[in-house]
Amino acid sequence: MPELPEVEVVRRGLADHVVGRTIERAEFFGTRVARRHLPGPRDLADRLAGNHVEDARRRGKYLWLVLSGPDGSRQGLVTHLGMSGQLLVEAPDAPREKHLHAVVDFDDDGPQLRFVDQRTFGGMALAELTPDDVPEPVAHIAPDPLEGGYDQAAVVRRMKGKDVAVKRALLDQTLVSGVGNIYADEALWRAQVHGERLCSSLTKPTLARVLDHAREVMLEALGQGGTSFDALYVNVNGASGHFDRSLHAYGQEGRPCDRCGTPIRREAFMNRSSYSCPRCQPRRRARRG
């Protein structure tokens, strides 16, 4: 399940293997992968041909290639991996994956870029760059904790003013981007805060602590090549990360908390699962005495 660290691993792979090359042709299979590209997959393929890949960038879980056309125009090939998307760099004669949705060939003898996605929650689209140098479909996303424009004090102020659960706020990509269900649970476990506590009821230092941990846990995961449970996520070379060995809360139902030994609980929240320690992360502040 690609969240920020996994997407960053993919971005680095693209920087190494795709940036600096020129697209010769592209092909999209089916219509779903290009559903966000309103003129359709054929138009997308036609527009990609002849573009030079200048850069590979990321904000939160969004990834894009900065393309320059023969006429000097610049656009972004925006890619979201969704739940199960993979960008793979492979030899053109490598066997076709079962859920192959797109192939990009370059005008050299190097490998091709493939988009594979089992559940096709992900997709690709070509978009104009805004004056902030961010593709239009990414403009509404807040900076992520690993980028320069990230202003944590401002995020804390916005959160403090909201009567919403702190986990809901962590997952709100317009507040802070890149955090998904896994790293939200890990950050809340580290901060010893229950995800259903309201932002407005937490102190600013506590909110800052939660965000600090979100940033730290994602940095640690990045250092280990990301998290992977089921081999759906891989980097561009097909190798999985192994941060899942370091999880303290997510997916750990019934296992003793690494801090206090109390069994980790699983609760339904926002139509998905939340994992937390009942003792370290009480729903309400424990009474003294």
Added chain:
DNA sequence: AGAACGCCCTGCTGGC
């Protein structure tokens, strides 16, 4: 207008 819900999709798992 901001918040919350439901749908998109496929593969795997568990229960009967």
Added chain:
DNA sequence: TGCCAGCAGGGCGTTC
């Protein structure tokens, strides 16, 4: 053994 409901869940369109 087989079938099917349930689950995994990010983001966005729709609804309230």
